[in-house]
Amino acid sequence: MSYSYETIRVEVKGAAHWLTLNRPDSLNAITTKMAGELADYFGRLYHDRTCRVVVMRGAGRAFCAGLDIKSRGEGETPFGGGYGFQGYLADVYIKMRRCPQPIVALVHGAACGGGLAFALASDIRIAGESARMNAAFIKLGLSSCDMGVSYFLPRVVGLSVASELMLTGRFIQAQRALATGLVSEVVPDAQLEATGQSYVDDMLAAAPMGLRLTKEGLALAVDAPSLEAAMAIENRNQVLCARSADFAEGLRAFLEKRPPVYKDA
16 A cells, blocks of 8 residues: 655555654644645554554654644635534544554654644654653643543543643653653654664564554543443453464464464454
8 A cells, every 4th residue: 555645754664654744844733734644544544454553753853843823724624524624633633543553653852732642642652852742722822622632641641740731831841751651761862763663563573453452442441431341342352362363373382482473364
């Protein structure tokens, strides 16, 4: 499957996609064109069995500075489910969570507003030492409850820290992001790609079905109304995995002390 876009770049490296936000001159700020291309890309992933992991990063000096205010209102006016551009961009984050592939965000420089939301909608966040993130919406006269941030952020860092960041718009730097659990690791910017590749390698060593169902199960468990509901999903996932040929291969490989060869079957 080939991908041809103007504002993003997709490199296919085996079973992993490296998605780069590619508007470096504007710190990868979000335009209507970028929103449409991201929606197309993540929407297509839902039925793509050849891609098992996505790495998301930004070109140039930043991950994503948020909405491109200078281009706001220019070009086409999307319908966005009746909410115009608001709903059009919001749909990107829903598609990110809906796609079965885990997403690893490599964050360096600014990740503001909608850029912070890209990181939050990912499954794993790795920060470069230069990373600085904020809920920029409130600095512009808007509510910080935007693009899923009010849903994601309290679940990641807790209500107190989320309230602080969203009510003030203050930046959170890489080391504090690590201390609050907003990111999993902080590395020098130059090591972000190699660190991201190490996560890709570990996830590609898992059975494809097991990887997909773990992302799905985690998402459902976060909002599960009870332990029993979460366990029902776990039981369903394990029964599905246990019936697969890949599970039999995983057992054989473990007993034979060799890497498994999974076939997504």
